[in-house]
Amino acid sequence: MTKPRVYLAGPDLFFEDRDARYARLRAACANAGLEAVAPTDGLEVHTERPLSVAEQIYQHNLRLLRDCDGVLVNLSPFRGVEPDSGTVFEAAFATAIGKPVAAWIGDHWNTQERSAVLRKVWRDADGRVRDSHDGGLVEDFGLPANLMLACSFSVSPAPWQAIERLLMALPVMEGV
Structure with missing residues (x-):
């Protein structure tokens, strides 16, 4: 009886208030019956390993993306007009491996x-x-976003709307 796990893709981890951002997203997901998984969850970086720190983070995030049932994506502009490039990669990767994806952009334009x-x-x-x-x-x-994103998955103006769209796209989980 596990809740569907949803990966939180977005630039939120780059901000000083990332813990508060993730707490809000986790609460919204929990209200919808989902378990939110942040890219930083379970991340252990080891400097003595042969893989660079960047490669360890990359492999960790791909593992989380594969292990989750869907992806919730923050496409809000980051350092300019466009969304964070790493976030776009994660959304595209999830789409390519058949994971349900729903996104939001925090403006109405x-x-x-x-x-x-x-x-x-x-x-x-x-x-x-x-x-x-x-x-x-x-x-x-x-x-609301570049056509390659907006035509790949739903893009909503707010996270809770994206969560609703993701719920509709997730397969029905037994015992949830």
């Missing part, structure tokens, strides 16, 4: 609106929105 607010943008002669920093095209599909 689509990718074009987010770029306009967080960076300077301009319209080219053809009316396409471009980033003022590098001139790159800003995706304009009205999606």
